[in-house]
Amino acid sequence: MERTLAIEAIKKIGKKITLEGWVYNRRDHGKLIFIDLIDRTGIIQLVCGEDAAVLNVQDVIRVEGEVKERGEKNINPHLPTGKVEVKVSKIYVLAHSQELPFDITKEKLDVELPTLLDYRPLTLRHPKVKAIFRVQEAIVDSFRQTLKGLDFTEFQAPTIVPSVTEGGAQVFPVEYYDKKAFLGQSPQLYKQIMVGVFEKVFTVTKAFRAEPSETTRHLSEYVSLDCEMGFLEDWTDLLDLAEKVTLGIFKGIKENCQEELALYSATLPAFKIPFPRLKLREAQEIVFKETGRDVRGDSDLSPEDEKDICEWAKKKHGSEMVFITHFPTSKRPFYAHPDPGEPELTLSFDLLGRGLEWVTGGQRIHEYDKLVANIKKWGNDPKDFELYLQAFKYGMPPHGGFAIGAERVTMQTLGLSNIREASLFPRDMKRVDRRI
RNA sequence: GGUCCCGUGGUGCAGUCUGGCCUAGCACGCUUCCUUGUCAAGGAAGAGAUCACGGGUUCAAAUCCCGUCGGGACCGCCA
Numbered sequence: 258m259e260r261t262l263a264i265e266a267i268k269k270i271g272k273k274i275t276l277e278g279w280v281y282n283r284r285d286h287g288k289l290i291f292i293d294l295i296d297r298t299g300i301i302q303l304v305c306g307e308d309a310a311v312l313n314v315q316d317v318i319r320v321e322g323e324v325k326e327r328g329e330k331n332i333n334p335h336l337p338t339g340k341v342e343v344k345v346s347k348i349y350v351l352a353h354s355q356e357l358p359f360d361i362t363k364e365k366l367d368v369e370l371p372t373l374l375d376y377r378p379l380t381l382r383h384p385k386v387k388a389i390f391r392v393q394e395a396i397v398d399s400f401r402q403t404l405k406g407l408d409f410t411e412f413q414a415p416t417i418v419p420s421v422t423e424g425g426a427q428v429f430p431v432e433y434y435d436k437k438a439f440l441g442q443s444p445q446l447y448k449q450i451m452v453g454v455f456e457k458v459f460t461v462t463k464a465f466r467a468e469p470s471e472t473t474r475h476l477s478e479y480v481s482l483d484c485e486m487g488f489l490e491d492w493t494d495l496l497d498l499a500e501k502v503t504l505g506i507f508k509g510i511k512e513n514c515q516e517e518l519a520l521y522s523a524t525l526p527a528f529k530i531p532f533p534r535l536k537l538r539e540a541q542e543i544v545f546k547e548t549g550r551d552v553r554g555d556s557d558l559s560p561e562d563e564k565d566i567c568e569w570a571k572k573k574h575g576s577e578m579v580f581i582t583h584f585p586t587s588k589r590p591f592y593a594h595p596d597p598g599e600p601e602l603t604l605s606f607d608l609l610g611r612g613l614e615w616v617t618g619g620q621r622i623h624e625y626d627k628l629v630a631n632i633k634k635w636g637n638d639p640k641d642f643e644l645y646l647q648a649f650k651y652g653m654p655p656h657g658g659f660a661i662g663a664e665r666v667t668m669q670t671l672g673l674s675n676i677r678e679a680s681l682f683p684r685d686m687k688r689v690d691r692r693i
Numbered sequence: 694g695g696u697c698c699c700g701u702g703g704u705g706c707a708g709u710c711u712g713g714c715c716u717a718g719c720a721c722g723c724u725u726c727c728u729u730g731u732c733a734a735g736g737a738a739g740a741g742a743u744c745a746c747g748g749g750u751u752c753a754a755a756u757c758c759c760g761u762c763g764g765g766a767c768c769g770c771c772a
Contacts, residue, residue: 304730330730359722561768
């Protein structure tokens with residue numbers, strides 16, 4: 258008999274069906290045993306006889322039975338399938354599960370982070386953990402759809418790269434035959450080259466950072482949602498675009514992830530269009546006025562400043578999203594375009610959401626000579642950037658772009674306290690699948 | 694790289710400050726039994742811990758001190 262999915266069973270009252278999935282939970286009343294079966298569409302209650310007593314949580318089973326409407330008193334309003342149940346006539350065990358290292362049958366998965374990650378194949382099966390990655394899928398997908406809708410072309414960036422792309426940041430070296438190469442810390446140079454090909458481009462790719470950062474918001478490998486566009490009329494086109502993409506992501510989550518948000522009692526960030534836009538200096542004045550902490554003249558916002566600014570933006574403008582612009586040249590990479598009015602500042606921005614950087618971007622230098630001069634000024638050898646520089650030698654339009662950290666957006670949307678929860682198999686200084 | 698906090702059955706915690714009443718407690722899970730309407734099912738009984746490891750102080754250490762290892766949080770840096 259053809260397989261019916263759990264959610265489809267509600268449309269088959271009175272019919273005989275076959276279901277397949279995992280035993281999510283068992284409630285044993287002796288001669289009457291309830292099994293919660295879970296498949297990719299959700300949970301459904303099976304009503305079984307004594308033969309179900311042998312089943313363990315996470316056994317994989319196929320059952321045959323009849324879909325019955327539940328009596329008024331027995332309806333479970335918390336389950337989408339809660340108005341029906343399946344009276345089982347036959348159980349086949351497709352695979353047995355060993356005893357679980359922790360209880361996975363409760364609404365809250367009550368384990369600490371190291372346990373959560375040490376048992377990733379199992380913990381990922383918990384509905385609340387699954388939900389994180391449904392949301393992440395929606396984020397990545399709506400990033401794609403939004404940009405495709407704006408005539409952007411998706412491309413695949415390489416991960417093995419010849420040299421350090423952004424100066425100071427730490428990279429992972431790889432042995433490359435008898436030579437040395439690196440894992441890319443960003444698709445930056447390639448997406449700029451691709452602007453010379455398709456004008457408006459984006460990529461969903463992995464970025465690798467070997468920075469010795471042990472915090473709740475850093476990963477050694479993360480998903481970077483990168484885009485770049487040519488023929489800017491004004492650099493603020495980028496802020497408009499970042500805003501559109503962010504709203505597209507919110508829409509994608511809203512349309513596809515209501516249940517997932519509910520599991521975390523999460524709401525999408527509040528925002529006002531346009532998102533408030535503050536120059537770094539203005540933001541620092543605000544921090545000073547609001548908290549008395551004098552950060553004026555610092556070259557960047559500290560994590561504490563970012564939280565304070567977001568709090569201010571929420572209070573003052575009802576927006577949990579806020580742009581910070583015009584970071585100093587000294588804090589930005591060689592390709593950042595200087596502000597013509599104030600060359601010690603760049604046409605660059607961060608988008609903060611709920612107290613954390615989600616997005617970084619800006620206009621880039623598109624003139625060959627200026628770029629070569631800057632590479633030298635940053636202490637690099639233009640020879641190492643020969644391929645990249647070709648694009649500029651042969652004509653590049655004014656352009657710019659930004660990168661969104663997919664795990665950070667996921668984390669901040671759901672209110673997770675550690676970014677590792679928002680990464681399927683997180684890599685950090687002490688972990689590559691297992692603790693190293 | 695720097696600062697701070699924490700290591701107690703399979704999991705999550707209490708007990709540590711103020712050493713002795715700890716023969717280490719609770720919840721979940723697990724085992725056996727009972728249970729025909731549960732959906733975090735319920736009831737009864739039971740197994741399971743050299744209190745991270747090593748050293749020290751003391752009549753006495755899960756508890757105080759030192760070291761090692763492991764984990765977590767924050768800063769710098771960044772998405």
